[in-house]
Amino acid sequence: MAVATPTPATGADNAPIRDGCTLEEIALLFKETGLPEFQRVSMKSLTSRLNRWAKADGLAMRRRGGPGGGPWEVSYTAMLEAHNRRHPAPGQ
Structure with missing residues (x-):
């Protein structure tokens, strides 16, 4: 599940997220x-783990539905990269 293209992590709440998915998705x-x-x-535990990864890596996150509420959204590609940093493929 390695990803070849790096995704810049801005950490800004309102930064554009091109391939945004909720943490649950x-x-x-x-x-x-x-x-x-x-x-x-x-699912609750895994969602919490993904939230910790996103925060630890400084990934841009935003609320789907605006600042008032809704689930957290983050770049799917960035989360693939976060996974690869923590669980690299054999031989990496």
């Missing part, structure tokens, strides 16, 4: 991969 997509790090973990 990303969690579902990651669970579908069948990778061991995403199995046997609840």
Whole structure:
């Protein structure tokens, strides 16, 4: 699941997010991969883990639906890169 193109992390709440997905959507997509790090973990726990990764990496996040509420949205590509930093493919 390696990604070849780097995504700049601005950390700005209102920065444009080209391929934005909610943390819940990303969690579902990651669970579908069948990778061991995403199995046997609840959706709530996985969503929290992805939120920690996004904050630790300084990724741009915003609320879907505006600043008043809605789920957090982050770049899917950036989250793939965050995963690769934590779980590199064999031989990397």
